[in-house]
Every structure is written in structure tokens, then in C-alpha cells.
Amino acid sequence: MWGLSFSILSHPSPNFTASLLVPAATLRSRTSLPLNFHPKPYTSDTPFSPEVVRAVDSLQYEFRAVDDLVARNSAKVLKAFQNVRLGSHHFGGSTGYGHDEAGGREALDNAFAEIVGAESAMVRSQFFSGTHAITCALFALLRPGDELLAVAGAPYDTLEEVIGKRDSQGLGSLKDFGVEYREVPLAEDGGLDWEELARALKPQTKCALIQRSCGYSWRRSLSVDEIGKAIRLIKMQNPDCLVMVDNCYGEFVETTEPPTVGADLIAGSLIKNPGGTLAPCGGYIAGRAKWVKAAAARLSAPGLGVDSGSTPGDIMRTFFQGLFLSPQMVGEAVKGMILIAEVMQSKGYKVQPLPRAPRHDTVQAVQLGSREVLLAFCEAVQRSSPVASFTKPVPGTTPGYASEVIFADGTFIDGSTSELSCDGPLREPFAVFCQGGSHWTQWGLVLGEVLKSL
Ligand SMILES: Cc1ncc(COP(=O)(O)O)c(C=O)c1O
Numbered sequence: 001m002w003g004l005s006f007s008i009l010s011h012p013s014p015n016f017t018a019s020l021l022v023p024a025a026t027l028r029s030r031t032s033l034p035l036n037f038h039p040k041p042y043t044s045d046t047p048f049s050p051e052v053v054r055a056v057d058s059l060q061y062e063f064r065a066v067d068d069l070v071a072r073n074s075a076k077v078l079k080a081f082q083n084v085r086l087g088s089h090h091f092g093g094s095t096g097y098g099h100d101e102a103g104g105r106e107a108l109d110n111a112f113a114e115i116v117g118a119e120s121a122m123v124r125s126q127f128f129s130g131t132h133a134i135t136c137a138l139f140a141l142l143r144p145g146d147e148l149l150a151v152a153g154a155p156y157d158t159l160e161e162v163i164g165k166r167d168s169q170g171l172g173s174l175k176d177f178g179v180e181y182r183e184v185p186l187a188e189d190g191g192l193d194w195e196e197l198a199r200a201l202k203p204q205t206k207c208a209l210i211q212r213s214c215g216y217s218w219r220r221s222l223s224v225d226e227i228g229k230a231i232r233l234i235k236m237q238n239p240d241c242l243v244m245v246d247n248c249y250g251e252f253v254e255t256t257e258p259p260t261v262g263a264d265l266i267a268g269s270l271i272k273n274p275g276g277t278l279a280p281c282g283g284y285i286a287g288r289a290k291w292v293k294a295a296a297a298r299l300s301a302p303g304l305g306v307d308s309g310s311t312p313g314d315i316m317r318t319f320f321q322g323l324f325l326s327p328q329m330v331g332e333a334v335k336g337m338i339l340i341a342e343v344m345q346s347k348g349y350k351v352q353p354l355p356r357a358p359r360h361d362t363v364q365a366v367q368l369g370s371r372e373v374l375l376a377f378c379e380a381v382q383r384s385s386p387v388a389s390f391t392k393p394v395p396g397t398t399p400g401y402a403s404e405v406i407f408a409d410g411t412f413i414d415g416s417t418s419e420l421s422c423d424g425p426l427r428e429p430f431a432v433f434c435q436g437g438s439h440w441t442q443w444g445l446v447l448g449e450v451l452k453s454l
Pocket of ligand 1: 156
């Protein structure tokens with residue numbers, strides 16, 4: 001009955017906000033309002049399905065913990081913006097070489113570096129995806145004859161052609177340039193295999209790749225503590241082995257980031273977590289200054305450095321504003337993921353992670369068991385989206401992916417996964433990977449539609 005039985009007081013009082021929600025019947029005798037009065041938002045009149053209502057009721061403690069995380073990370077971002085003395089003059093666009101840029105690029109790089117605890121960072125619209133940023137980082141660190149070691153099992157699908165694990169048709173994979181590749185498979189519990197990792201390095205292992213988030217694997221995502229432990233094990237075997245962390249979907253899910261535990265470089269996408277649903281494109285690389293410079297030379301050209309490249313129009317403002325909003329957007333997404341886990345588990349589906357397990361990324365995987373159910377799930381999500389709700393997602397081949405993949409992304413920014421979206425490869429165990437969402441309540445509504453169609 002939320003909404004129907006409440007009236008708005010016409011005169012603001014010192015207690016105005018609270019009094020906005022006073023039930024109409026009590027306006028005549030305010031003193032009769034019980035001290036322990038709490039409006040009940042989730043009644044039979046709620047827009048949520050009963051399963052979602054039950055889940056939300058049971059997750060109040062978890063949601064409160066997410067609010068705490070949001071506050072801590074928001075404080076960190078605020079401090080960094082204040083330290084770089086962010087002003088509206090930093091929002092101006094630039095053209096051509098970008099030499100006339102008004103200082104926004106440097107302020108953003110410095111703020112970002114401070115936020116992730118790195119020596120240096122470059123945040124650029126010219127990175128057109130996470131894969132692109134990760135590729136620049138890997139090519140910065142590796143040279144012919146070196147070996148790349150993936151320590152958390154198989155890396156994300158789109159990196160297969162970058163590495164040369166899947167034939168890149170001579171287009172210039174790391175393998176084409178004489179870089180060898182090896183993987184340390186995951187342990188049986190889906191985490192890192194610590195014993196194997198402790199003896200995995202060879203003299204030619206120049207770089208270890210750690211993927212923080214699960215990607216399209218049915219595995220646990222890694223905590224920053226676990227990443228730190230892995231880095232210590234790697235550096236104990238060879239202090240000169242560099243560590244690059246694929247940080248996609250991990251930003252702001254904890255209160256620290258991998259550079260604080262020794263990662264030499266991290267890379268990610270701005271249409272995922274750190275763009276805060278506003279950045280229309282772009283990516284970042286952060287870490288030790290020497291290696292950020294080397295990655296800049298891969299993005300542009302050796303000698304051009306980090307101080308060139310134009311950002312036309314209004315993009316700089318969206319980068320700053322998106323980064324400012326990002327801790328909150330990540331918090332909303334994490335609440336959405338916890339809700340999906342709780343609701344889908346209550347319906348008997350296997351979920352990864354479990355609803356009350358610690359979270360290390362903004363992704364929730366649900367095993368749906370068949371192609372048909374995976375398609376039905378994605379169709380329901382697309383139908384419930386604000387953009388292109390009238391379209392039906394169909395599986396197909398996508399550049400960078402070996403398997404057919406289906407994407408439901410009725411998002412304002414093409415392919416944005418900081419906005420509510422889900423996708424999955426059409427292969428066993430037919431898991432859907434849900435991510436993003438600017439408000440958990442949207443997932444609450446979408447789940448109702450999903451349950452109707454399964
Ligand atoms: C863990 C991980 N790394 C990298 C990527 C690639 O990012 P992008 O699609 O922006 O290239 C993804 C994509 O979902 C991912 O999940």
C-alpha cells in the first residue's frame with residue numbers, strides 16, 4: 001500500500017523529510033504515531049514478485065554492508081578529486097593532437113592513480129575496450145623469447161587471440177611475436193592452485209597474468225588479498241617477474257585495488273565499473289610509472305608519451321562524473337548480484353558466488369543447464385530493459401569470441417556492462433553471467449520477468 005495511504009504535508013517543518021511519509025490517518029493526531037513506526041514498503045501492492053520481496057527482506061544486513069563499502073570508496077574518490085583540485089575548467093574537450101588540453105587529462109590520471117594506489121595511471125577514451133587496454137599492457141611488458149604465465153586458469157575468451165592461444169590468423173598475437181604462453185589451471189575448489197603456483201615460474205617467465213573476475217568460467221573471483229598472496233609467491237620465485245592484473249569488474253568492489261598489493265600494472269574498461277555508467281567509452285592502465293609509459297607507447301607510439309591524444313566534446317566531464325558515481329553504481333550492482341543469487345538459488349539453480357559469500361566483482365553467474373533456458377533468461381532481461389526492449393537477442397558470432405555468445409544489453413551505452421546486462425557463451429554448463437545495474441531495484445523488477453519466463 002506504499003504510496004496510496006501516505007499524504008505529503010504542505011508545510012515544510014524542521015522534520016520535513018521524515019514527515020513526508022506520515023500516513024494520512026495520523027496527520028490529525030501526530031502524537032498517536034507509535035515510536036517504533038516503520039512504513040512497510042514491501043506489501044502485496046509491491047511491483048516486485050513474492051520471491052524478490054522475500055529475498056530483499058532477508059538481505060538487509062548484506063545491503064547495509066554494501067552501503068558501508070560505497071561510503072568508504074566514495075570518500076576515497078572525493079579525496080582524490082580534492083587533491084587534484086578538480087575544477088570545471090578540467091571538463092573542456094580538446095581536438096587534434098590534444099596538446100591544448102586544459103589539464104583534465106593529467107588531473108584524471110593523477111586522481112585515478114591515487115584512487116587505485118598506483119604510482120601512475122592513464123585513463124583514455126582511445127582505449128576502446130577492456131581487451132584493448134589489457135593488450136596494450138601485455139605488449140608493453142613482454143618481448144620475444146619471454147613467457148606469459150596465466151596463473152588463474154584460462155583467461156577471458158577475447159584474450160585467446162591476443163595471446164595466440166587461438167589462431168589470430170597472423171594478425172600479430174603475442175605468439176606471432178615469439179612470446180610463449182602457459183597456464184596454471186585452477187584448483188578443484190575453483191580458486192588458485194597455491195602449490196602449483198609456488199613452483200610455476202621458469203627463468204623465461206617475464207610476466208604473470210592474474211584475472212581478478214571470473215570471466216566466462218565457473219570459478220571464484222579473486223579477492224585483493226588473494227591477488228597479493230599470489231604476487232608474493234611469484235616475486236619470491238623471481239622478483240623481476242612482472243605482474244599484470246586484468247581488473248575488469250573488480251574496481252570498487254573492495255576498498256583496495258591490486259597496485260596496493262604489488263601489481264605492476266592493472267587494466268580495465270570505462271564502460272564497466274569505473275565509468276560509473278556515464279563514461280561513453282574508454283579504458284585505463286595504472287601501476288608503476290615505467291610500465292604505464294611503456295603501455296602508453298603501445299596505445300600511441302614510442303616517444304609520444306602520455307600527454308597527447310584529444311578527447312573531443314563532453315567526454316572529460318563524463319569521465320570525472322562517472323568516476324565520482326562509480327562506487328555508488330558498483331554498490332547498486334553488487335546489491336543486484338546478491339539479489340539474483342538469493343532469488344535464483346531459492347528456485348533451485350546453482351549460483352556463483354553464493355548470495356552471502358564475499359564479493360570480489362560485479363558479476364553473478366547462474367547455471368541454467370540448457371540453451372533454451374539461457375536464451376529465455378536473456379530474452380526476459382532484454383524485454384525488461386529501458387532501451388531496445390522490443391528486440392529479441394539472438395546468439396551469434398562476435399569478434400574475439402570462439403563460442404556463440406548471447407548478450408542482453410538494453411543499455412544507454414552500447415555494450416555497457418556497468419549498466420544492467422547479462423550474457424553467456426552457448427556452451428556447457430549454459431551459465432548466464434549477469435552484471436551491472438545503476439539501481440538494484442531494476443534487477444528486482446527484471447527478476448520478476450525472468451521468473452515468469454523460466
Ligand atoms: C574478466 C574479463 N576480462 C576482460 C574482459 C574483456 O573486456 P571487454 O569486453 O571490454 O573487451 C571481460 C569481458 O567481460 C572480462 O569479463
